[in-house]
Amino acid sequence: xxxxxxxxxxxxxxxxxxxxxxxxxxxxxxxxxxxxxxxxxxxxxxxxxxxxxxxxxxxxxxxxxxxxxxxxxxxxxxxxxxxxxxxxxxxxxxxxxxxxxxxxxxxxxxxxxxxxxxxxxxxxxxxxxxxxxxxxxxxxxxxxxxxxxxxxxxxxxxxxxxxxxxxxxxxxxxxxxxxxxxxxxxxxxxxxxxxxxxxxxxxxxxxxxxxxxxxxxxxxxxxxxxxxxxxxxxxxxxxxxxxxxxxxxxxxxxxxxxxxxxxxxxxxxxxxxxxxxxxxxxxxxxxxxxxxxxxxxxxxxxxxxxxxxxxxxxxxxxxxxxxxxxxxxxxxxxxxxxxxxxxxxxxxxxxxxxxxxxxxxxxxxxxxxxxxxxxxxxxxxxxxxxxxxxxxxxxxxxxxxxxxxxxxxxxxxxxxxxxxxxxxxxxxxxxxxxxxxxxxxxxxxxxxxxxxxxxxxxxxxxxxxxxxxxxxxxxxxxxxxxxxxxxxxxxxxxxxxxxxxxxxxxxxxxxxxxxxxxxxxxxxxxxxxxxxxxxxxxxxxxxxxxxxxxxxxxxxxxxxxxxxxxxxxxxxxxxxxxxxxxxxxxxxxxxxxxxxxxxxxxxxxxxxxxxxxxxxxxxxxxxxxxxxxxxxxxxxxxxxxxxxxxxxxxxxxxxxxxxxxxxxxxxxxxxxxxxxxxxxxxxxxxxxxxxxxxxxxxxxxxxxxxxxxxxxxxxxxxxxxxxxxxxxxxxxxxxxxxxxxxxxxxxxxxxxxxxxxxxxxxxxxxxxxxxxxxxxxxxxxxxxxxxxxxxxxxxxxxxxxxxxxxxxxxxxxxxxxxxxxxxxxxxxxxxxxxxxxxxxxxxxxxxxxxx
RNA sequence: GCCGGAGUGGCGGAAUGGCAGACGCAGCCGGCUUAAACCCGGCGGCCGAAAGGCGUGGGGGUUCGAAUCCCUCCUCCGGCACCA
Numbered sequence: 001x002x003x004x005x006x007x008x009x010x011x012x013x014x015x016x017x018x019x020x021x022x023x024x025x026x027x028x029x030x031x032x033x034x035x036x037x038x039x040x041x042x043x044x045x046x047x048x049x050x051x052x053x054x055x056x057x058x059x060x061x062x063x064x065x066x067x068x069x070x071x072x073x074x075x076x077x078x079x080x081x082x083x084x085x086x087x088x089x090x091x092x093x094x095x096x097x098x099x100x101x102x103x104x105x106x107x108x109x110x111x112x113x114x115x116x117x118x119x120x121x122x123x124x125x126x127x128x129x130x131x132x133x134x135x136x137x138x139x140x141x142x143x144x145x146x147x148x149x150x151x152x153x154x155x156x157x158x159x160x161x162x163x164x165x166x167x168x169x170x171x172x173x174x175x176x177x178x179x180x181x182x183x184x185x186x187x188x189x190x191x192x193x194x195x196x197x198x199x200x201x202x203x204x205x206x207x208x209x210x211x212x213x214x215x216x217x218x219x220x221x222x223x224x225x226x227x228x229x230x231x232x233x234x235x236x237x238x239x240x241x242x243x244x245x246x247x248x249x250x251x252x253x254x255x256x257x258x259x260x261x262x263x264x265x266x267x268x269x270x271x272x273x274x275x276x277x278x279x280x281x282x283x284x285x286x287x288x289x290x291x292x293x294x295x296x297x298x299x300x301x302x303x304x305x306x307x308x309x310x311x312x313x314x315x316x317x318x319x320x321x322x323x324x325x326x327x328x329x330x331x332x333x334x335x336x337x338x339x340x341x342x343x344x345x346x347x348x349x350x351x352x353x354x355x356x357x358x359x360x361x362x363x364x365x366x367x368x369x370x371x372x373x374x375x376x377x378x379x380x381x382x383x384x385x386x387x388x389x390x391x392x393x394x395x396x397x398x399x400x401x402x403x404x405x406x407x408x409x410x411x412x413x414x415x416x417x418x419x420x421x422x423x424x425x426x427x428x429x430x431x432x433x434x435x436x437x438x439x440x441x442x443x444x445x446x447x448x449x450x451x452x453x454x455x456x457x458x459x460x461x462x463x464x465x466x467x468x469x470x471x472x473x474x475x476x477x478x479x480x481x482x483x484x485x486x487x488x489x490x491x492x493x494x495x496x497x498x499x500x501x502x503x504x505x506x507x508x509x510x511x512x513x514x515x516x517x518x519x520x521x522x523x524x525x526x527x528x529x530x531x532x533x534x535x536x537x538x539x540x541x542x543x544x545x546x547x548x549x550x551x552x553x554x555x556x557x558x559x560x561x562x563x564x565x566x567x568x569x570x571x572x573x574x575x576x577x578x579x580x581x582x583x584x585x586x587x588x589x590x591x592x593x594x595x596x597x598x599x600x601x602x603x604x605x606x607x608x609x610x611x612x613x614x615x616x617x618x619x620x621x622x623x624x625x626x627x628x629x630x631x632x633x634x635x636x637x638x639x640x641x642x643x644x645x646x647x648x649x650x651x652x653x654x655x656x657x658x659x660x661x662x663x664x665x666x667x668x669x670x671x672x673x674x675x676x677x678x679x680x681x682x683x684x685x686x687x688x689x690x691x692x693x694x695x696x697x698x699x700x701x702x703x704x705x706x707x708x709x710x711x712x713x714x715x716x717x718x719x720x721x722x723x724x725x726x727x728x729x730x731x732x733x734x735x736x737x738x739x740x741x742x743x744x745x746x747x748x749x750x751x752x753x754x755x756x757x758x759x760x761x762x763x764x765x766x767x768x769x770x771x772x773x774x775x776x777x778x779x780x781x782x783x784x785x786x787x788x789x790x791x792x793x794x795x796x797x798x799x800x801x802x803x804x805x806x807x808x809x810x811x812x813x814x815x816x817x818x819x820x821x822x823x824x825x826x827x828x829x830x831x832x833x834x835x836x837x838x839x840x841x842x843x844x845x846x847x848x849x850x851x
Numbered sequence: 852g853c854c855g856g857a858g859u860g861g862c863g864g865a866a867u868g869g870c871a872g873a874c875g876c877a878g879c880c881g882g883c884u885u886a887a888a889c890c891c892g893g894c895g896g897c898c899g900a901a902a903g904g905c906g907u908g909g910g911g912g913u914u915c916g917a918a919u920c921c922c923u924c925c926u927c928c929g930g931c932a933c934c935a
């Protein structure tokens with residue numbers, strides 16, 4: 001039998017050398033077309049999408065953290081007979097290319113494409129099963145042509161429009177969509193610069209049309225936090241729109257309608273003044289002559305203030321009276337009108353009825369300006385007391401007070417009745433307001449999709465005819481520096497004949513928000529070469545909605561919302577039938593630098609995966625990323641523990657290639673652990689393997705990769721205890737090893753392929769890839785235990801453990817418990833007052849009253 | 852301030868009403884080695900000599916039984932920023 005070996009024999013098995021194994025298998029898989037998906041085979045299709053990277057230059061560990069578990073899912077599903085499509089591409093337009101071009105004096109295209117080339121190489125190192133034949137690069141005219149085409153369809157359908165309005169403007173990046181302005185101090189999401197306001201003519205997509213529909217998540221499975229964030233972002237508020245009229249005065253005839261939106265129509269009797277946004281259209285018409293100067297000064301100041309700083313939300317309220325009154329439609333009362341910058345022009349109607357008794361902001365303003373506070377909602381018994389702060393709470397017993405004929409009604413009902421009354425009189429109606437804005441897509445940048453319109457002095461704005469698409473982005477342009485769009489000075493690009501009148505005209509120089517590109521790329525993946533249409537209708541019908549979309553949570557209210565909007569828009573154009581682009585979105589956590597900060601080159605905390613791969617191999621890096629914690633959690637990068645995963649793979653290697661090995665001098669060589677006999681040892685091996693298979697399968701299903709790896713380690717540790725024993729290498733051992741390799745295959749595809757091929761060779765069987773194997777099924781009989789340990793509690797504290805046959809019923813367990821000497825001692829002759837059998841005999845709790 | 856998530860050994864984490872700390876890292880002990888590394892085996896929450904007691908951010912509650920459910924407070928992370 002096996003015996004201690006000479007130390008020299010340690011090297012008798014080949015060392016695990018991932019660096020030589022991995023590229024070999026990667027080449028082989030590619031050669032065999034193992035990852036090429038037949039898109040016309042529509043059986044068992046599984047569209048697995050992972051966010052395409054921005055070609056910043058290098059793949060970093062964060063990309064691996066998203067993509068390698070995604071690949072494990074792809075491989076796992078293939079082993080279940082699924083026809084998995086896992087495409088990849090590059091989000092290749094955007095500002096960094098332009099900045100690099102200015103700095104390094106190379107063209108954004110060259111910079112981008114050389115990065116793409118490097119990242120393709122790095123992505124291949126992962127050993128991921130990307131189908132490169134469907135690759136999409138958004139800066140290719142073949143791709144962005146279709147952005148332009150979609151834009152023209154939206155224009156025709158009235159879903160795209162041009163408007164002059166104050167827009168958020170970054171000195172570096174130009175126009176930003178509302179979502180791209182971050183934080184209280186309003187900084188650019190990309191460069192962090194302070195965002196200003198500018199009045200500009202810009203292109204919008206009418207996505208507010210979908211506000212209500214976007215709140216319906218029934219056809220898409222998002223993580224809860226993302227759903228909440230989108231819901232908040234859309235910001236639906238229900239209430240009423242109420243029409244006040246301006247009161248007649250010596251300088252003004254009155255009768256001008258001023259509409260306000262309120263979520264609290266029940267407080268209408270408490271309106272003691274009105275506030276307009278400084279930008280409100282009626283400010284000019286309503287302001288009394290003697291107030292004009294002060295009002296104009298405030299309006300000017302407010303403009304500057306919004307441009308410069310609105311840091312604090314609890315700063316002092318400012319505003320000025322405009323010397324006019326409004327008439328409260330419910331009681332005919334005259335209330336003074338103010339302008340103040342705490343009322344936003346962009347929300348609701350840009351005007352509010354101010355109810356200081358029931359709104360904190362109005363209360364602060366009233367205090368500041370000595371205005372009346374009239375309470376109109378009060379909990380029972382609390383009427384008439386002076387308020388030291390706004391009463392905004394909701395009590396069950398509250399009712400309207402000081403509200404004319406509505407007094408005494410519960411607040412909710414009172415509010416509804418007030419709106420109903422006003423509606424009869426044509427002075428109000430129920431209304432809904434959203435925080436969501438239309439999507440502003442114009443960018444004053446070069447490296448993006450040119451917006452396909454032409455400005456003609458005679459004909460105005462003329463869409464580029466579809467047959468003239470794409471409007472090509474000129475490759476040779478002259479950069480003046482940051483903040484200047486070189487297209488505005490490119491005469492060859494600018495000058496064009498008007499498609500309508502043939503006269504001289506100029507091209508639009510704005511390009512599209514790159515979120516346009518990323519809002520439909522998964523449709524293009526299905527037919528990247530199709531020249532006559534953006535998407536292949538039949539394939540889109542059969543392959544989408546995407547089954548699972550993996551990527552970062554940082555896109556919760558941008559990409560994830562735009563993608564949904566875009567699908568709804570093209571659905572309304574009849575191009576797709578589904579309501580949502582993806583069935584399920586999974587957001588993995590973010591890997592931070594070792595310092596806990598976001599990884600970035602400027603902070604110098606970026607982890608380069610190439611370095612790790614050359615040291616440990618891709619399999620170890622993949623497995624480590626899955627093992628370090630729950631996938632949706634992320635966390636600061638720390639390579640501590642990488643060695644443990646590498647050790648684990650080495651142990652799998654050793655077990656697989658040399659089951660009989662024993663340490664020199666090991667006195668246990670050839671013997672079985674725990675005094676087991678051989679049949680018991682064989683059964684234990686099979687049981688361990690099949691229980692692990694059961695658990696690992698469940699973990700793969702729900703993406704619990706960290707525990708999946710832990711359980712494989714456990715099984716490996718068990719096998720190691722039998723290594724060199726009399727059951728090493730027997731049939732049951734061999735079956736366990738087979739299962740280990742199959743379970744490992746999705747996560748660590750190279751080593752499992754290598755060991756699989758050696759295993760086949762050793763058995764004299766012809767080679768075939770482990771990745772074409774079928775996922776094994778659990779043998780429940782083998783997995784079943786013959787005996788079971790039952791913890792015994794007394795009053796909830798574990799006092800003993802007893803071993804019973806696996807099929808023991810409660811009565812048998814109870815008898816065994818009461819027979820235990822330890823328990824008898826604790827009971828001291830008493831009978832338990834209650835015996836709890838928990839979880840189908842998993843645990844017994846004896847309850848004794850009064851100690 | 853509002854919305855959401857989280858808080859468990861020295862560290863990453865496991866357990867989602869039933870044995871707290873699986874698995875791994877770091878550490879300690881032993882084996883192998885001339886030696887070290889590698890490798891192999893073992894120990895490992897805290898207090899205590901032991902019996903035992905205490906222990907999942909703090910406090911309270913529900914339950915035979917709570918890391919897990921409820922209330923409340925604290926801390927950290929993400930999102931929003933006067934949204935009427």
